Amino acid sequence: MSAILEIKNLRVEYRSREAGQGIKLAVNDLNLKVQAGEVFGFLGPNGAGKTTTMNVLLGFVNPTSGSASIFGVDVREPIARQRIGYLPELTYYYKFLNTEELLRFYAKIFRIPRAERESRIDAALKLVELEHARKRLIRTYSKGMQQRVGLAQALINNPDLLILDEPTSGLDPIGRMKVREIIQRLKNDGKTVFFSSHELGEVETVCDRVAILNQGQLKVEGRVNDLVDQYKCDLEQIFLKIIGYEVAA
Amino acid sequence: MNNALAVSGIVLKELYRRKDFYVLFILTALITLVMGSFKLFNDDKIVRYLKEICLLLIWVSSMVIAITTAARQLPAEKENRTIFPLLAKPITRGQLVLGKFLGCWFSSGLALLLFYVFFGVISGTREHQWPVLNYLQALSLHWIFLGVVIALVLLGSVVFTAVSSNATISFIVIVGILFVARHLNKIALQLAEPGRSIVYTIYFAVPHLELFDVRQLIIHNLPLIPWNMWLIACVYGIAYSLFFLLATWMVFRRKSLN
Numbered sequence: 001m002s003a004i005l006e007i008k009n010l011r012v013e014y015r016s017r018e019a020g021q022g023i024k025l026a027v028n029d030l031n032l033k034v035q036a037g038e039v040f041g042f043l044g045p046n047g048a049g050k051t052t053t054m055n056v057l058l059g060f061v062n063p064t065s066g067s068a069s070i071f072g073v074d075v076r077e078p079i080a081r082q083r084i085g086y087l088p089e090l091t092y093y094y095k096f097l098n099t100e101e102l103l104r105f106y107a108k109i110f111r112i113p114r115a116e117r118e119s120r121i122d123a124a125l126k127l128v129e130l131e132h133a134r135k136r137l138i139r140t141y142s143k144g145m146q147q148r149v150g151l152a153q154a155l156i157n158n159p160d161l162l163i164l165d166e167p168t169s170g171l172d173p174i175g176r177m178k179v180r181e182i183i184q185r186l187k188n189d190g191k192t193v194f195f196s197s198h199e200l201g202e203v204e205t206v207c208d209r210v211a212i213l214n215q216g217q218l219k220v221e222g223r224v225n226d227l228v229d230q231y232k233c234d235l236e237q238i239f240l241k242i243i244g245y246e247v248a249a
Numbered sequence: 250m251n252n253a254l255a256v257s258g259i260v261l262k263e264l265y266r267r268k269d270f271y272v273l274f275i276l277t278a279l280i281t282l283v284m285g286s287f288k289l290f291n292d293d294k295i296v297r298y299l300k301e302i303c304l305l306l307i308w309v310s311s312m313v314i315a316i317t318t319a320a321r322q323l324p325a326e327k328e329n330r331t332i333f334p335l336l337a338k339p340i341t342r343g344q345l346v347l348g349k350f351l352g353c354w355f356s357s358g359l360a361l362l363l364f365y366v367f368f369g370v371i372s373g374t375r376e377h378q379w380p381v382l383n384y385l386q387a388l389s390l391h392w393i394f395l396g397v398v399i400a401l402v403l404l405g406s407v408v409f410t411a412v413s414s415n416a417t418i419s420f421i422v423i424v425g426i427l428f429v430a431r432h433l434n435k436i437a438l439q440l441a442e443p444g445r446s447i448v449y450t451i452y453f454a455v456p457h458l459e460l461f462d463v464r465q466l467i468i469h470n471l472p473l474i475p476w477n478m479w480l481i482a483c484v485y486g487i488a489y490s491l492f493f494l495l496a497t498w499m500v501f502r503r504k505s506l507n
Binding site for chain 1: 339
């Protein structure tokens with residue numbers, strides 16, 4: 001298997017907004033490889049540097065040092081994003097558009113030929129079960145529906161790599177189950193999924209490999225089964241041990 | 250260009266689905282209609298005075314539409330977090346800036362066309378004169394002026410954090426240029442060095458937006474501006490727009506978004 005996502009010695013510093021805080025280190029010397037076809041869980045407590053790392057991968061934030069590449073192309077090159085689908089943690093889309101218009105707009109950005117555009121929109125809407133609401137303005141959608149619009153836009157270009165930032169955040173159990181099903185279906189289709197989540201049970205179910213980040217540093221990386229065997233406990237216990245959380249007796 | 254046009258389409262859609270544009274248009278149209286229906290003592294001077302007020306109103310309305318539309322484009326994308334799924338796609342920040350500019354420019358051009366056609370019809374039916382070419386020159390130069398304004402406001406939107414402060418500062422700067430820029434050379438002559446050189450530099454550096462204000466052409470039905478002069482003015486305006494867009498891109502391309 002070949003690495004389609006590679007992070008080398010990544011370091012991200014930023015100036016803190018609070019007075020007198022100076023420079024803050026968000027990610028420190030991170031090295032990571034994600035192989036084609038695997039579902040990779042990117043874990044860590046709030047403020048661990050997960051979203052910052054994803055922001056670097058998508059070209060939103062420039063690294064202080066180190067590099068990242070996707071499909072062998074530097075992430076700062078827009079062409080690196082041609083085969084990516086991205087679902088942000090908070091899904092906000094143009095509320096004056098309906099879902100069909102939104103997906104058509106993104107399809108144009110991906111230069112999907114006009115003849116193919118409508119069938120791609122139909123397929124994405126079918127996958128996230130939003131066909132019935134395709135003409136409704138996004139502002140009238142519930143949170144769960146908006147999250148599914150997010151997934152549909154992430155899938156419009158039939159990406160080879162999906163980057164999902166807490167895709168089940170704020171969803172009810174049915175919504176979470178549906179997202180999990182979609183991830184599973186993408187995995188079966190041979191897609192690579194790189195996602196962050198706080199739902200460790202869900203991670204354990206769908207992920208092949210995980211990495212746990214704490215205070216900007218990679219603490220553990222490996223196959224879920226290997227880690228469970230090594231630590232002799234479930235992923236949640238492993239996570240708590242690694243971030244140094246003591247469970248009260 | 251494909252990406253920029255796709256983004257401009259979204260800006261246009263946003264404008265015609267928002268209510269503020271219609272409010273401003275209906276308000277301007279109503280005032281123009283009321284003023285156009287006055288017939289005071291059959292005096293030409295009064296009619297021209299009313300035309301001048303209507304055109305001033307169109308200038309102010311179009312400037313407000315251009316400034317408020319352009320000022321919120323990039324900050325709203327960031328504030329509503331719509332910029333993240335967008336820039337996660339194969340679109341450059343330069344294409345985004347160009348798309349926003351084109352969207353604002355096309356939409357303000359559309360608003361301008363509506364204003365001018367409405368004003369022209371009211372004015373033509375009362376004066377029984379149809380100086381179409383005068384209107385065309387005034388409209389085109391006005392549109393080029395709005396292009397410079399929009400590019401300048403977009404630059405402001407990547408420099409200033411708040412939309413309101415950008416809109417206010419841009420409005421003051423543009424009105425200041427319109428009223429003061431033409432007199433700067435005369436002020437410079439009265440100053441000693443180094444003040445003279447500084448004011449002269451400002452005089453030559455700022456875009457002379459007053460060149461695009463040819464309302465007199467319509468008010469007094471003056472002869473047309475020579476077409477070569479019209480062309481030079483258009484190129485001058487487009488060059489400034491490109492300069493401001495380039496500056497916007499230079500600032501925006503290295504900005505971290507988080």
